[in-house]
Amino acid sequence: MASADSETRPGAREPLQQEPIPQAVKIIVAGGFGAGKTTMVGSVSEIAPLSTEELMTEASYGVDDTGGVEDKTTTTVALDFGRITINEDIVLYLFGTPGQDRFWFMWDELSEGALGAVVLADTRRLDTCFHAVDFFERRGVPFVVAVNRFDGADDYRVEEVREALDVTEGVPILLADARVRESCKEVLVELVTHVLRVRSPALSG
């Protein structure tokens, strides 16, 4: 099988005692616009959340008097992310999904190879995370739902959220506060524990 590392390419330059390179893994933090994704990333990241941009060429359709005219434009999609160094060999990246629905296509690239996902639910607008739940279910990406408790938001019970989102008993749902580091840690621990549980029959090593 072809390796995706540059290390193994044939005829590579003679290495000068090159040090080992760590491996990266990623977790996705999804949810509607304003659900607290970047806040959660920032609460656990060892660096201030960074923002990277992807250029997208997309067909745009005229909405004014040029009606029906199709044009190609380059759009930038911003992705916020943070980093947690796990040990010498593993670095964990947390990526927030773009909030706007029109950048839905970015989710494919984001979810490729992802260890799992956190769906941040905003109780004031539970419907904004329907898409995320649906996407991860269809893609078979293990996920947990974290209900972000905003000040003044109605206190929902977990079972009410489960019913509203229509997720099975197998998917953990927990209450969280995206601003609080300990709370976000708890969400990530719950997620990785869940991943280990659902993946274990198929896992190697």
Next chain:
Amino acid sequence: MLAGDAPGGSLVRPYTMTRGRTRPSDFGPPLDMITIVVAARGRDDRPLEPEQREIVRLCRRPISVAEISARLDVPLTVVKVLLGDLVAEGDVRTRAAVPVTQLPEKKVLQAVLDGIRRL
């Protein structure tokens, strides 16, 4: 105004740096957002374009493609093209993320769990 009129903070058209190329050369491994890149040792003598020099400087410590993009305020696609050239010349080395078709190993997941608990 079109959203595409304002790509980040740069005044330079993004693909100018890549001489118009929008994809990395076919040489070398595909680069993911979380491919980790590190500068190869013993390559300090080679003359590089300013953007490439910046990338190599950032890669003195292992760093992801996404992080290079964010730190330099250069879009991911452009960074991937520039990195492709550096990989081809042997200026940087990379380690790919877990391939799409494979599940992460149990020991990796366990290490991640332990690492999060230690935070």
